[in-house]
Amino acid sequence: MNSVFLRPPHLPLVAPSILAADFGRLAEEAADIERAGADLLHVDVMDGHFVPNLTMGPDVVLALARACHLMQDVHLMVTDPQDFVKPFIEAGAGHITFHIEAPGLTRFGAVDLIKRIHDLGATAGISLNPETPPEALGAVLNQVDLVLVMSVHPGFTGQSFMPEVLNKVRTLRNELEPRQRLSIDGGIGIRTAHDALEAGADVLVAGAAVFRASQRASTIQLLRGDYPR
Numbered sequence: 001m002n003s004v005f006l007r008p009p010h011l012p013l014v015a016p017s018i019l020a021a022d023f024g025r026l027a028e029e030a031a032d033i034e035r036a037g038a039d040l041l042h043v044d045v046m047d048g049h050f051v052p053n054l055t056m057g058p059d060v061v062l063a064l065a066r067a068c069h070l071m072q073d074v075h076l077m078v079t080d081p082q083d084f085v086k087p088f089i090e091a092g093a094g095h096i097t098f099h100i101e102a103p104g105l106t107r108f109g110a111v112d113l114i115k116r117i118h119d120l121g122a123t124a125g126i127s128l129n130p131e132t133p134p135e136a137l138g139a140v141l142n143q144v145d146l147v148l149v150m151s152v153h154p155g156f157t158g159q160s161f162m163p164e165v166l167n168k169v170r171t172l173r174n175e176l177e178p179r180q181r182l183s184i185d186g187g188i189g190i191r192t193a194h195d196a197l198e199a200g201a202d203v204l205v206a207g208a209a210v211f212r213a214s215q216r217a218s219t220i221q222l223l224r225g226d227y228p229r
């Protein structure tokens with residue numbers, strides 16, 4: 001496995017979401033966030049159906065892979081994730097997270113899709129919307145490399161963090177094995193990052209907090225809990 005997730009001993013990782021970048025300068029934004037010390041590049045893929053917004057396809061991942069060396073963590077917020085796993089991995093994604101609520105999974109099982117992602121050489125994650133209980137994961141829980149808890153309703157950057165999901169983070173942290181990562185996504189800033197880390201999250205997705213910060217490098221350090229000296 002070629003994954004940054006294997007970095008010991010579960011130091012918190014910061015994954016800036018390119019959705020909050022300036023889309024007119026995506027390549028520069030990706031390079032800048034790499035220089036600023038990001039651990040991963042989070043790529044929010046929306047199909048206008050599973051969520052009410054349309055964003056990026058595999059060609060954008062290809063362009064981002066030319067612009068920076070960060071592992072791209074593709075978050076599929078789409079109705080039919082099984083149709084998009086291969087094109088995104090071929091374009092350069094190192095990790096794919098899909099939603100347990102995705103309607104297409106009633107035809108193509110989540111466990112089979114995780115296996116397909118692994119066979120294609122990437123790591124796999126499963127995401128839960130704010131209302132979805134951890135029990136919805138069932139047998140999937142032990143198959144994935146990462147669980148991503150949504151702390152906003154997926155669709156847009158810049159929304160407010162939902163503190164009620166922190167209990168779910170605590171529950172999942174107790175159920176996951178040490179090799180598995182626990183991510184939180186939506187409304188993460190310095191303060192909410194602290195609460196999420198305390199609850200057991202170890203991959204912080206942050207869009208607006210990083211891309212709209214005047215000092216991106218120190219913001220990333222603060223999110224991770226490293227205080228610049």
Ligand code: DX5
Binds near residue numbers: 154156157159185187
């Ligand atoms: C929301 C996306 C998030 C979002 C994060 O649907 O999955 O990754 O862009 O952006 P902020 O951190 O601004 O909430």
Ligand code: ZN
Binds near residue numbers: 017042205
């Ligand atoms: Zn996301």
